[in-house]
Amino acid sequence: MRQKLEDNPNFTGYLFAILATAIWSGNFVIARGLSDDISPVSLAFWRWVVATVVFFPFAIKPLIKQWPEIKNNLPYLAITGLLGVTIFNTMLYYAGKTTTAINLSLLSITFPIFIILISRVVFKEYIGWKRALGILMVAFGVIFMITKGDLSTLLELTFQVGDIWMIGGAFVFAVYSILLRKKPAELNIWSFQLSTFLLGLVFLSPVYVWDYFTAPEVTYTTSTVLSIGYVGVFASLAAFVLWNKSILNIGPSEAGMVYYTLPIFSGALAFFILDEPIGWLHIICAGLIFTGILIANSKRKKTN
Numbered sequence: 001m002r003q004k005l006e007d008n009p010n011f012t013g014y015l016f017a018i019l020a021t022a023i024w025s026g027n028f029v030i031a032r033g034l035s036d037d038i039s040p041v042s043l044a045f046w047r048w049v050v051a052t053v054v055f056f057p058f059a060i061k062p063l064i065k066q067w068p069e070i071k072n073n074l075p076y077l078a079i080t081g082l083l084g085v086t087i088f089n090t091m092l093y094y095a096g097k098t099t100t101a102i103n104l105s106l107l108s109i110t111f112p113i114f115i116i117l118i119s120r121v122v123f124k125e126y127i128g129w130k131r132a133l134g135i136l137m138v139a140f141g142v143i144f145m146i147t148k149g150d151l152s153t154l155l156e157l158t159f160q161v162g163d164i165w166m167i168g169g170a171f172v173f174a175v176y177s178i179l180l181r182k183k184p185a186e187l188n189i190w191s192f193q194l195s196t197f198l199l200g201l202v203f204l205s206p207v208y209v210w211d212y213f214t215a216p217e218v219t220y221t222t223s224t225v226l227s228i229g230y231v232g233v234f235a236s237l238a239a240f241v242l243w244n245k246s247i248l249n250i251g252p253s254e255a256g257m258v259y260y261t262l263p264i265f266s267g268a269l270a271f272f273i274l275d276e277p278i279g280w281l282h283i284i285c286a287g288l289i290f291t292g293i294l295i296a297n298s299k300r301k302k303t304n
Contacts, residue, residue, distance in 0.1 A: 013249030017258035020242040025265035027092075027235040038218045040093030041211035043228065045204055048085055050232025051240075052197045059194035066191040073184045077195050084176040084240070085200020090207075091169035098162030112256030114174035119253050122178075134257070134295035177256060180247040189248075193241055 063070065070077065183192060218224070246255045 009249040016242040016246035017255040020239040023239040039215040044090040045208040047231045051236035059190040062190040081196035081199030086203040095162040095165035111170040115256035177252040
Protein backbone atom coordinates (compact mmCIF):
# COMPACT_ATOMS: atom_id res chain seq x y z
CA MET A 1 0.00 0.00 0.00
CA ARG A 2 2.76 2.41 0.97
CA GLN A 3 4.65 1.64 -2.23
CA LYS A 4 1.53 2.30 -4.32
CA LEU A 5 1.06 5.72 -2.69
CA GLU A 6 4.70 6.67 -3.22
CA ASP A 7 4.48 5.63 -6.88
CA ASN A 8 1.30 7.67 -7.42
CA PRO A 9 2.31 11.00 -9.01
CA ASN A 10 -0.89 12.70 -7.82
CA PHE A 11 -0.32 11.66 -4.20
CA THR A 12 3.32 12.75 -4.16
CA GLY A 13 2.49 15.91 -6.10
CA TYR A 14 -0.11 17.09 -3.60
CA LEU A 15 2.07 16.01 -0.67
CA PHE A 16 5.04 18.02 -1.99
CA ALA A 17 2.80 21.07 -2.58
CA ILE A 18 1.44 20.89 0.97
CA LEU A 19 4.92 20.55 2.48
CA ALA A 20 6.27 23.47 0.42
CA THR A 21 3.32 25.67 1.43
CA ALA A 22 3.77 24.75 5.10
CA ILE A 23 7.44 25.77 4.94
CA TRP A 24 6.63 29.03 3.12
CA SER A 25 4.16 30.01 5.84
CA GLY A 26 7.18 30.69 8.04
CA ASN A 27 8.74 32.82 5.30
CA PHE A 28 5.89 35.35 5.53
CA VAL A 29 6.41 35.62 9.28
CA ILE A 30 10.11 36.31 8.77
CA ALA A 31 9.42 38.82 5.97
CA ARG A 32 7.50 40.90 8.51
CA GLY A 33 9.70 40.19 11.53
CA LEU A 34 12.98 41.24 9.89
CA SER A 35 11.58 44.23 8.00
CA ASP A 36 13.39 46.68 10.30
CA ASP A 37 16.59 44.67 10.78
CA ILE A 38 17.84 43.94 7.27
CA SER A 39 17.17 45.34 3.81
CA PRO A 40 14.98 43.27 1.45
CA VAL A 41 17.84 42.86 -1.04
CA SER A 42 20.31 41.71 1.63
CA LEU A 43 17.81 39.21 3.03
CA ALA A 44 17.09 37.83 -0.44
CA PHE A 45 20.80 37.68 -1.36
CA TRP A 46 21.97 35.86 1.77
CA ARG A 47 18.94 33.57 1.62
CA TRP A 48 20.02 32.27 -1.78
CA VAL A 49 23.71 32.17 -0.84
CA VAL A 50 22.84 29.83 2.04
CA ALA A 51 20.58 27.72 -0.18
CA THR A 52 23.25 27.42 -2.88
CA VAL A 53 26.06 26.55 -0.46
CA VAL A 54 23.98 23.83 1.21
CA PHE A 55 22.73 22.41 -2.09
CA PHE A 56 26.07 22.60 -3.93
CA PRO A 57 27.70 19.36 -2.64
CA PHE A 58 24.62 17.34 -3.57
CA ALA A 59 23.98 18.83 -7.01
CA ILE A 60 27.40 19.70 -8.43
CA LYS A 61 27.98 16.25 -9.96
CA PRO A 62 24.63 16.17 -11.81
CA LEU A 63 25.26 19.74 -12.97
CA ILE A 64 28.69 18.87 -14.40
CA LYS A 65 27.34 15.72 -16.00
CA GLN A 66 24.51 17.61 -17.67
CA TRP A 67 26.53 20.68 -18.62
CA PRO A 68 25.85 20.30 -22.40
CA GLU A 69 22.09 20.17 -21.72
CA ILE A 70 22.36 23.19 -19.43
CA LYS A 71 24.13 25.23 -22.14
CA ASN A 72 21.48 24.23 -24.68
CA ASN A 73 18.70 25.41 -22.34
CA LEU A 74 20.48 28.44 -20.90
CA PRO A 75 17.83 31.04 -21.95
CA TYR A 76 15.06 29.04 -20.25
CA LEU A 77 17.16 28.52 -17.11
CA ALA A 78 18.12 32.19 -17.00
CA ILE A 79 14.46 33.29 -17.15
CA THR A 80 13.32 30.85 -14.46
CA GLY A 81 16.28 31.80 -12.25
CA LEU A 82 15.57 35.50 -12.73
CA LEU A 83 11.86 35.14 -11.89
CA GLY A 84 11.97 32.53 -9.12
CA VAL A 85 15.24 33.45 -7.38
CA THR A 86 16.14 37.05 -8.18
CA ILE A 87 12.81 38.83 -8.41
CA PHE A 88 10.04 37.03 -6.52
CA ASN A 89 11.41 36.87 -2.99
CA THR A 90 13.04 40.27 -3.24
CA MET A 91 9.62 41.72 -4.06
CA LEU A 92 8.09 39.77 -1.17
CA TYR A 93 10.60 41.22 1.28
CA TYR A 94 10.03 44.74 -0.06
CA ALA A 95 6.30 44.17 0.46
CA GLY A 96 6.87 42.98 4.02
CA LYS A 97 8.79 46.16 4.76
CA THR A 98 6.08 48.61 3.74
CA THR A 99 2.69 46.95 4.20
CA THR A 100 0.66 45.39 6.99
CA ALA A 101 0.48 41.69 7.78
CA ILE A 102 -3.21 41.45 6.84
CA ASN A 103 -2.58 43.07 3.44
CA LEU A 104 0.36 40.73 2.85
CA SER A 105 -1.79 37.68 3.59
CA LEU A 106 -4.72 38.86 1.49
CA LEU A 107 -2.65 39.75 -1.55
CA SER A 108 -0.57 36.55 -1.42
CA ILE A 109 -3.68 34.53 -2.35
CA THR A 110 -3.79 36.22 -5.76
CA PHE A 111 -0.93 33.96 -6.87
CA PRO A 112 -3.03 30.83 -7.59
CA ILE A 113 -5.63 32.98 -9.34
CA PHE A 114 -2.90 34.38 -11.61
CA ILE A 115 -1.82 30.82 -12.44
CA ILE A 116 -5.34 29.80 -13.45
CA LEU A 117 -5.93 32.96 -15.51
CA ILE A 118 -2.57 32.76 -17.31
CA SER A 119 -3.07 29.04 -17.97
CA ARG A 120 -6.50 29.82 -19.41
CA VAL A 121 -5.35 32.68 -21.65
CA VAL A 122 -2.01 31.25 -22.80
CA PHE A 123 -2.58 27.49 -22.74
CA LYS A 124 -6.40 27.46 -23.13
CA GLU A 125 -6.72 25.38 -19.95
CA TYR A 126 -10.31 24.51 -19.09
CA ILE A 127 -11.68 26.15 -15.92
CA GLY A 128 -15.30 24.98 -15.66
CA TRP A 129 -17.90 25.52 -12.95
CA LYS A 130 -16.26 23.13 -10.46
CA ARG A 131 -12.98 25.02 -10.48
CA ALA A 132 -14.76 28.38 -10.32
CA LEU A 133 -16.86 27.20 -7.36
CA GLY A 134 -13.77 25.79 -5.64
CA ILE A 135 -11.87 29.06 -6.09
CA LEU A 136 -14.76 31.05 -4.62
CA MET A 137 -15.02 28.72 -1.60
CA VAL A 138 -11.30 28.83 -0.97
CA ALA A 139 -11.07 32.61 -1.37
CA PHE A 140 -14.01 33.15 0.97
CA GLY A 141 -12.51 30.78 3.54
CA VAL A 142 -9.14 32.55 3.43
CA ILE A 143 -10.63 36.05 3.64
CA PHE A 144 -13.01 35.02 6.44
CA MET A 145 -10.08 33.56 8.39
CA ILE A 146 -7.82 36.59 7.90
CA THR A 147 -10.57 39.06 8.89
CA LYS A 148 -11.60 36.86 11.85
CA GLY A 149 -15.16 36.75 10.54
CA ASP A 150 -15.55 40.51 10.38
CA LEU A 151 -15.71 41.27 6.66
CA SER A 152 -16.14 44.98 7.42
CA THR A 153 -12.40 44.92 8.17
CA LEU A 154 -11.83 44.89 4.40
CA LEU A 155 -13.47 48.33 4.12
CA GLU A 156 -10.95 49.72 6.62
CA LEU A 157 -7.87 48.51 4.76
CA THR A 158 -5.44 51.16 3.52
CA PHE A 159 -3.19 50.21 0.63
CA GLN A 160 0.46 51.19 0.41
CA VAL A 161 3.35 50.76 -2.00
CA GLY A 162 4.09 47.37 -0.42
CA ASP A 163 0.78 46.07 -1.73
CA ILE A 164 1.94 46.74 -5.29
CA TRP A 165 5.16 44.84 -4.54
CA MET A 166 3.12 41.87 -3.25
CA ILE A 167 0.77 41.77 -6.25
CA GLY A 168 3.76 42.02 -8.59
CA GLY A 169 5.52 39.24 -6.70
CA ALA A 170 2.44 37.01 -6.86
CA PHE A 171 2.26 37.50 -10.64
CA VAL A 172 5.99 36.75 -11.03
CA PHE A 173 5.72 33.53 -9.01
CA ALA A 174 2.68 32.47 -11.04
CA VAL A 175 4.66 32.84 -14.28
CA TYR A 176 7.60 30.99 -12.69
CA SER A 177 5.34 28.10 -11.63
CA ILE A 178 3.86 27.82 -15.12
CA LEU A 179 7.35 27.81 -16.66
CA LEU A 180 8.30 24.87 -14.43
CA ARG A 181 5.82 22.73 -16.37
CA LYS A 182 7.98 23.39 -19.45
CA LYS A 183 11.18 22.17 -17.80
CA PRO A 184 13.30 20.30 -20.39
CA ALA A 185 12.90 16.56 -19.80
CA GLU A 186 16.63 15.95 -20.19
CA LEU A 187 17.44 18.06 -17.10
CA ASN A 188 17.03 16.32 -13.75
CA ILE A 189 15.76 18.27 -10.74
CA TRP A 190 19.25 18.53 -9.17
CA SER A 191 21.05 20.16 -12.08
CA PHE A 192 18.00 22.28 -12.90
CA GLN A 193 17.67 23.60 -9.36
CA LEU A 194 21.35 24.37 -8.82
CA SER A 195 21.69 26.11 -12.18
CA THR A 196 18.68 28.35 -11.48
CA PHE A 197 20.04 29.12 -7.99
CA LEU A 198 23.42 30.12 -9.44
CA LEU A 199 21.94 32.16 -12.29
CA GLY A 200 19.51 33.89 -9.92
CA LEU A 201 22.42 34.84 -7.64
CA VAL A 202 24.38 36.19 -10.62
CA PHE A 203 21.47 38.50 -11.47
CA LEU A 204 20.97 39.48 -7.83
CA SER A 205 24.65 40.16 -7.00
CA PRO A 206 24.95 43.61 -8.71
CA VAL A 207 21.78 44.74 -6.94
CA TYR A 208 23.21 43.51 -3.63
CA VAL A 209 26.45 45.44 -4.18
CA TRP A 210 24.45 48.60 -4.85
CA ASP A 211 22.28 47.93 -1.80
CA TYR A 212 25.34 47.29 0.39
CA PHE A 213 26.67 50.80 -0.23
CA THR A 214 23.33 52.63 -0.11
CA ALA A 215 21.18 50.87 2.50
CA PRO A 216 21.66 51.21 6.30
CA GLU A 217 24.30 48.89 7.76
CA VAL A 218 22.94 45.54 8.89
CA THR A 219 23.59 44.27 12.42
CA TYR A 220 23.59 40.48 12.25
CA THR A 221 22.09 39.35 15.55
CA THR A 222 21.51 35.72 16.47
CA SER A 223 17.86 36.09 15.48
CA THR A 224 18.79 37.53 12.08
CA VAL A 225 21.30 34.76 11.35
CA LEU A 226 18.87 32.01 12.38
CA SER A 227 16.12 33.58 10.26
CA ILE A 228 18.40 33.74 7.22
CA GLY A 229 19.34 30.11 7.86
CA TYR A 230 15.67 29.13 7.90
CA VAL A 231 14.75 30.93 4.69
CA GLY A 232 17.95 29.71 3.04
CA VAL A 233 17.74 26.02 3.91
CA PHE A 234 14.00 25.47 4.24
CA ALA A 235 12.05 28.25 2.47
CA SER A 236 14.52 28.35 -0.44
CA LEU A 237 16.15 24.94 -0.91
CA ALA A 238 13.67 22.45 0.55
CA ALA A 239 10.46 24.28 -0.39
CA PHE A 240 11.55 25.10 -3.95
CA VAL A 241 12.63 21.51 -4.65
CA LEU A 242 9.32 20.24 -3.27
CA TRP A 243 7.31 22.83 -5.20
CA ASN A 244 9.11 22.14 -8.46
CA LYS A 245 8.57 18.38 -8.13
CA SER A 246 4.91 19.05 -7.31
CA ILE A 247 4.47 21.14 -10.49
CA LEU A 248 5.99 18.35 -12.57
CA ASN A 249 3.62 15.79 -11.03
CA ILE A 250 0.25 17.55 -10.90
CA GLY A 251 0.64 20.82 -12.81
CA PRO A 252 0.78 24.51 -11.82
CA SER A 253 -2.97 25.12 -11.45
CA GLU A 254 -3.53 22.17 -9.10
CA ALA A 255 -0.45 22.99 -7.01
CA GLY A 256 -1.48 26.64 -6.96
CA MET A 257 -4.80 25.74 -5.34
CA VAL A 258 -2.95 23.90 -2.54
CA TYR A 259 -1.11 27.17 -1.85
CA TYR A 260 -4.37 28.51 -0.41
CA THR A 261 -3.71 26.40 2.70
CA LEU A 262 -0.94 28.84 3.68
CA PRO A 263 -3.11 30.80 6.17
CA ILE A 264 -3.97 27.50 7.89
CA PHE A 265 -0.30 26.71 8.44
CA SER A 266 0.36 30.31 9.53
CA GLY A 267 -2.42 29.98 12.09
CA ALA A 268 -0.98 26.70 13.33
CA LEU A 269 2.44 28.32 13.75
CA ALA A 270 0.85 31.18 15.69
CA PHE A 271 -0.92 28.63 17.92
CA PHE A 272 2.19 26.61 18.76
CA ILE A 273 4.76 29.43 18.83
CA LEU A 274 2.78 32.49 19.91
CA ASP A 275 0.04 30.72 21.92
CA GLU A 276 -2.67 32.37 19.83
CA PRO A 277 -6.00 30.52 20.27
CA ILE A 278 -7.72 28.47 17.57
CA GLY A 279 -11.53 28.68 17.60
CA TRP A 280 -14.48 27.32 15.66
CA LEU A 281 -14.09 30.11 13.10
CA HIS A 282 -10.64 28.81 12.15
CA ILE A 283 -11.90 25.24 11.90
CA ILE A 284 -14.85 26.25 9.68
CA CYS A 285 -12.58 28.35 7.43
CA ALA A 286 -10.09 25.49 7.17
CA GLY A 287 -12.96 23.21 6.14
CA LEU A 288 -14.04 25.68 3.45
CA ILE A 289 -10.49 25.95 2.12
CA PHE A 290 -9.90 22.19 1.94
CA THR A 291 -13.33 21.55 0.42
CA GLY A 292 -12.78 24.26 -2.17
CA ILE A 293 -9.38 22.77 -3.09
CA LEU A 294 -10.91 19.31 -3.52
CA ILE A 295 -13.73 20.67 -5.72
CA ALA A 296 -11.42 22.87 -7.82
CA ASN A 297 -8.90 20.06 -8.38
CA SER A 298 -11.42 17.28 -9.05
CA LYS A 299 -11.01 15.91 -12.55
CA ARG A 300 -13.74 16.12 -15.15
CA LYS A 301 -15.24 12.84 -16.22
CA LYS A 302 -14.35 12.06 -19.78
CA THR A 303 -17.28 11.72 -22.15
CA ASN A 304 -17.24 9.55 -25.24
